[in-house]
Amino acid sequence: xxxxxxxxxxxxxxxxxxxxxxxxxxxxxxxxxxxxxxxxxxxxxxxxxxxxxxxxxxxxxxxxxxxxxxxxxxxxxxxxxxxxxxxxxxxxxxxxxxxxxxxxxxxxxxxxxxxxxxxxxxxxxxxxxxxxxxxxxxxxxxxxxx
Numbered sequence: 001x002x003x004x005x006x007x008x009x010x011x012x013x014x015x016x017x018x019x020x021x022x023x024x025x026x027x028x029x030x031x032x033x034x035x036x037x038x039x040x041x042x043x044x045x046x047x048x049x050x051x052x053x054x055x056x057x058x059x060x061x062x063x064x065x066x067x068x069x070x071x072x073x074x075x076x077x078x079x080x081x082x083x084x085x086x087x088x089x090x091x092x093x094x095x096x097x098x099x100x101x102x103x104x105x106x107x108x109x110x111x112x113x114x115x116x117x118x119x120x121x122x123x124x125x126x127x128x129x130x131x132x133x134x135x136x137x138x139x140x141x142x143x144x145x146x
Contacts, residue, residue: 022063
């Protein structure tokens with residue numbers, strides 16, 4: 001699994017320098033090996049990525065999220081989404097912990113991880129709030145609700 005993960009990390013590392021804003025990694029079901037492949041990528045937002053998630057397959061989403069506390073504080077944050085669809089097979093589900101650990105050794109540039117087994121767990125407003133909380137200094141404290 002590691003050689004492909006290195007390739008994915010290379011692609012992911014370039015996600016901040018291209019128009020691509022997200023990528024979705026899935027396991028290659030054509031082989032019995034636990035190899036990840038880039039299943040989809042796009043230049044939309046979290047909602048676009050959610051349309052690519054399957055109920056019967058685990059996946060990892062990696063997305064670039066622009067955020068700002070005020071006009072002067074523009075920055076880019078990355079989010080890792082760990083998806084395990086509700087109809088994922090038991091053996092695939094059981095292996096995910098180890099596989100996620102291997103993935104995190106390669107793709108380690110993310111501010112938060114969002115575990116999800118239902119698309120309602122992936123909410124853009126909730127993710128932005130989590131990013132603000134994880135982001136440290138908040139100079140727009142008067143206008144925020146946390």
